[in-house]
Amino acid sequence: MSARSESSWEKVPRLPAGHFVSGLVYTDPDVYQDEIDNIFSKAWRFACHESELPEPFDYRLVDHAGQSLICIRGEDDEVRTFLNVCSHRGGKLLTEPSGNARLITCFYHRWTYDSLGACTGIPRPSGYSKEVAKDSMGLRGLRTAVKHGLVFIALDEGAPDLDTFIGLALDQFSEMLGTTLLEVFHYNRAVLDCNWKAWHETNMDLYHEFMHAVLRQTQVGAMPMEDRRLITFENGHGGSGGDLKAAYDGYKSFAGRGGDVPPLPGTDPTDFRFVDLFPSTAIIARGTVVRIDTATPLGPDKTLLEMRGLGVKGESQEHRQARQRHHNQYWGPFGRNVPEDMIAAEACADSFRNQAGRYQIIARDENLTGQDDAILRAFYKEWGDRTGRDPGNPIDPATA
Amino acid sequence: MNDLKRLLEREAVRPLIGGAGLALDDGDFARFLGYCDDPFNYRIRVWSPDLKKDMTWLEHDREGLIELFKSLPEHLQRQGRLHRQVTVATVEPSNVDGFLVVTSPFVVHHTNLEGQTHTLAVGRYIDIVNMIDEKIVLTARDVMLDTRDLGIGLHVPI
Numbered sequence: 001m002s003a004r005s006e007s008s009w010e011k012v013p014r015l016p017a018g019h020f021v022s023g024l025v026y027t028d029p030d031v032y033q034d035e036i037d038n039i040f041s042k043a044w045r046f047a048c049h050e051s052e053l054p055e056p057f058d059y060r061l062v063d064h065a066g067q068s069l070i071c072i073r074g075e076d077d078e079v080r081t082f083l084n085v086c087s088h089r090g091g092k093l094l095t096e097p098s099g100n101a102r103l104i105t106c107f108y109h110r111w112t113y114d115s116l117g118a119c120t121g122i123p124r125p126s127g128y129s130k131e132v133a134k135d136s137m138g139l140r141g142l143r144t145a146v147k148h149g150l151v152f153i154a155l156d157e158g159a160p161d162l163d164t165f166i167g168l169a170l171d172q173f174s175e176m177l178g179t180t181l182l183e184v185f186h187y188n189r190a191v192l193d194c195n196w197k198a199w200h201e202t203n204m205d206l207y208h209e210f211m212h213a214v215l216r217q218t219q220v221g222a223m224p225m226e227d228r229r230l231i232t233f234e235n236g237h238g239g240s241g242g243d244l245k246a247a248y249d250g251y252k253s254f255a256g257r258g259g260d261v262p263p264l265p266g267t268d269p270t271d272f273r274f275v276d277l278f279p280s281t282a283i284i285a286r287g288t289v290v291r292i293d294t295a296t297p298l299g300p301d302k303t304l305l306e307m308r309g310l311g312v313k314g315e316s317q318e319h320r321q322a323r324q325r326h327h328n329q330y331w332g333p334f335g336r337n338v339p340e341d342m343i344a345a346e347a348c349a350d351s352f353r354n355q356a357g358r359y360q361i362i363a364r365d366e367n368l369t370g371q372d373d374a375i376l377r378a379f380y381k382e383w384g385d386r387t388g389r390d391p392g393n394p395i396d397p398a399t400a
Numbered sequence: 401m402n403d404l405k406r407l408l409e410r411e412a413v414r415p416l417i418g419g420a421g422l423a424l425d426d427g428d429f430a431r432f433l434g435y436c437d438d439p440f441n442y443r444i445r446v447w448s449p450d451l452k453k454d455m456t457w458l459e460h461d462r463e464g465l466i467e468l469f470k471s472l473p474e475h476l477q478r479q480g481r482l483h484r485q486v487t488v489a490t491v492e493p494s495n496v497d498g499f500l501v502v503t504s505p506f507v508v509h510h511t512n513l514e515g516q517t518h519t520l521a522v523g524r525y526i527d528i529v530n531m532i533d534e535k536i537v538l539t540a541r542d543v544m545l546d547t548r549d550l551g552i553g554l555h556v557p558i
Contacts, residue, residue, distance in 0.1 A: 052450075052451065060450070096449065097449050097450045098449065098450050098451070098452060109468065184451060184455075185451075185453070185455070186455055187448050187450045187451050187455070188446075188455075188457075188548060188549075188550075189549055190549050190550065190551055190553070191549060191551070192551070192552070199463035211476060212476075213471065213474035213475050213476075251471075252467055252470075252471070253464065253467040253468065253471065309558070318427060324456055325459065328456070328458055328459070330417075332457050332458075332549040332553075333456040333457055333553035333554065334444060334457050334553060334554055334555070335553070336475060336555065337476070338473075338553060339476075339478065339552050339553035339554060339555060340475065340476040342551070342553060343477075343478070343552050344475055344476075346552060
């Protein structure tokens, strides 16, 4: 029994494939570019919630794969998405993060577009040949689909449809998200010094419950570990397979939580339910309130994190305040849990940045109960399939 | 006479706002609460240009703050030290006799364990100050944050 030697530290773990991940997946620029090209440019990704676009011509800007997108509701109530780029000279069209735009006008030469993405105006068109005409100068449209109020987008026109991609992964949320109108009441962004996967892992990894004072006192012992059910799905998604429980009285200032507002449809105030959608969205419900996380890569070591909190649309002020309070207990920039997760993601990034950390172990095997790492393994299997790289050895030794 | 009264009020308020900020900087939460009335209400609010709505990111009464402060040693927290630079800008009578509304822009810097300092947040304190009793105290504090990206966030009042 002693500290490990250099060779021991750097040796590939003696674990089955898929049970460990090389630190290079977080830092290597070629790996990162492969992720942008083969994951974020190909897969469906959550963009925003329908309640953020309540009226015709309401729009929301979305950062995705290094590009700015416009999600906009048309007069026909359909939500569409376009690159936020003028067809003429590439001017960024909209800069306010949200608003209402019956006409989208480029600041530069006053070209205009409608909510269908059609070009509706070119000042002094007579100066152009027929190749540059309104009919052929619309915005670049993106595939957009809405499921349970969640707006998803895909850059790849050849991607399988959203339902095929999601499969059964959202079924446990269909009653909660799909039977009552919800709305976003909390939104915050944070740029973290870590790889996007380091953040998403905090949502996939139940074993780190031990890090959180709140979870140590309310969740770890709330039900027998062997009674917990986790589940993985095709395409790299995973989540809770049945509700986990929280015993709020274990943490003094959470005592009685949930008694002051009805739970979301299909849940009990003490339920904890989550799904991690590949590549980087997590939906997490704690009885009375639900949170949606989206991690957007800004570089190998930089991640934009967006967090939304949702309540019931049209509920009383008293109920909204209670739901907001419940949200803020765990989440948001001043929550008891979220800052701790952020610290963890950045701390691991520190270790992998200069390759002091070589591997991360995702080898807990509890037959999809307790704190099994199966969701992490399902994620990295999909990651490997899409990038063509082995998560345990992502750099081909012949070319490294 | 009114001008003199206002001047005196302003002078009386300055050490209250400044002292409360220093107490938070020092992580001396008992001392901070000493500057606060009973009851006391604390709230952090933010305008979201994304949602076009006001958001509340933290809200506690005095008891809630006491519980929060008690729980801090159990939590994993941002390390280093915060430094609040607070300027009392306006002191106005409130619509309740004996209470003042005090507006103070602030900047919060964070110094990490390596000694590097960066700006963490800017905003305004909108304080309701109780001048009725002998001891001048904060009855309510609304923190109106301009900064919306707080990096890894905070477990403590800003």
